[in-house]
Amino acid sequence: EDKVVQSPLSLVVHEGDTVTLNCSYEVTNFRSLLWYKQEKKAPTFLFMLTSSGIEKKSGRLSSILDKKELFSILNITATQTGDSAVYLCAVGRYGGATNKLIFGTGTLLAVQP
């Protein structure tokens, strides 16, 4: 059975800290891994990773994929209170007529002032 596991489940840090969120997966027909940020509204797209070892970066956020060890990490440096959210990891798998996203349960990040 396909599964995506995120850790930690929740995390509390102070502004300025650096955090690393983890996502491991066991998914057949893997095609891509995506990270989303969900506040009290729509999950917003952060990154999509398809190749191992190539870091994607956007401001203070960066992510990398390891297809051999089947995991990805999301790094956030110099955290701010606005980074507080649930971070969702999803794996895209080829499913025949449709592609599917298999989601993890998310990591709840709280950044305290």
Added chain:
Amino acid sequence: ETGVTQTPRHLVMGMTNKKSLKCEQHLGHNAMYWYKQSAKKPLELMFVYSLEERVENNSVPSRFSPECPNSSHLFLHLHTLQPEDSALYLCASSLRTVDSYEQYFGPGTRLTVT
């Protein structure tokens, strides 16, 4: 208006009511999705539509009935729901269903069944 919109944002309904959730995307995408998000559980894919045709139905009870009149609009008709159906219902769209994994989500409808 841009992106993916959903109405209503909040809905409280009794088990005997009939209501509908609406989703509209302004991105020119051809694929639309309904997801259910319950507390402490991963997003669960419910339905997938490609160019107004349903291409996926993930063993969803018949009390949930989707409708896709065109590629920009998606509805979820609800009737005789159960309290365990209370959740956040998210709509998403993507360019295609094949080789297009980046999905854009609406803000969701928070549904409470009493």
